[in-house]
Amino acid sequence: MLPYEKLLLENKAWAEEQKHTDPEFFSRLAAQQAPKFLWIGCSDSRVPADKITGTEPGEIFVHRNIANLVVNTDINFLSVLQYAVEVLKVEHVIVCGHYGCGGVKAAMNNHHYGIINHWLKEIKDIYRFQREVVDLLETEEERVDKLVELNVIEQVFNLAKTSIIQHAWKQEQRPQIHGWVYGINNGIIKPICEMDYDSEIDPLYRYDNL
Numbered sequence: 599m600l601p602y603e604k605l606l607l608e609n610k611a612w613a614e615e616q617k618h619t620d621p622e623f624f625s626r627l628a629a630q631q632a633p634k635f636l637w638i639g640c641s642d643s644r645v646p647a648d649k650i651t652g653t654e655p656g657e658i659f660v661h662r663n664i665a666n667l668v669v670n671t672d673i674n675f676l677s678v679l680q681y682a683v684e685v686l687k688v689e690h691v692i693v694c695g696h697y698g699c700g701g702v703k704a705a706m707n708n709h710h711y712g713i714i715n716h717w718l719k720e721i722k723d724i725y726r727f728q729r730e731v732v733d734l735l736e737t738e739e740e741r742v743d744k745l746v747e748l749n750v751i752e753q754v755f756n757l758a759k760t761s762i763i764q765h766a767w768k769q770e771q772r773p774q775i776h777g778w779v780y781g782i783n784n785g786i787i788k789p790i791c792e793m794d795y796d797s798e799i800d801p802l803y804r805y806d807n808l
């Protein structure tokens with residue numbers, strides 16, 4: 599059997615199993631989705647949003663990219679955010695990084711990886727501003743993991759800088775934003791930071807006519 603054929607076989611078995619345990623499963627989901635969560639995670643294959651949170655289809659709206667970045671000029675990301683916040687009306691936005699992230703590691707060295715360097719520049723900038731804190735740590739693993747946490751905090755701030763979030767905060771006092779880091783070694787998610795409609799943000803980024 600070819601490797602991809604296994605995926606199709608597994609899919610058939612999964613669909614059968616779902617129908618067997620919950621005959622209404624597919625007709626119910628086909629009618630609507632009403633997820634309470636938007637997940638912004640890393641594309642890393644070891645961090646599947648639904649599996650590690652025990653969420654079922656329909657429960658979590660997912661955007662993944664390399665190193666879970668919130669880039670305020672990324673039309674793909676902004677479309678996901680706007681749809682999740684304004685149409686699906688999610689109550690929580692979660693930025694979830696993970697320890698040992700290859701994207702963060704790559705941003706900390708001088709190797710040219712091709713086009714991805716443009717993407718990783720966002721992380722290089724965070725490293726540049728936080729160099730004193732990060733370089734205090736002894737091992738490369740510790741330094742990468744520290745920057746993983748700082749990156750998540752920065753991406754939470756980046757969310758708060760968008761007019762989409764600020765508008766929803768002003769109008770409906772939601773969503774709450776969470777910064778988490780997942781441990782590939784132990785499967786545990788560590789909450790790092792949170793922001794809410796009444797959180798302070800640098801006045802420079804605050805829009806007062808929303």
Ligand code: CO
Nearest residue numbers: 640642699700
């Ligand atoms: Co990663």
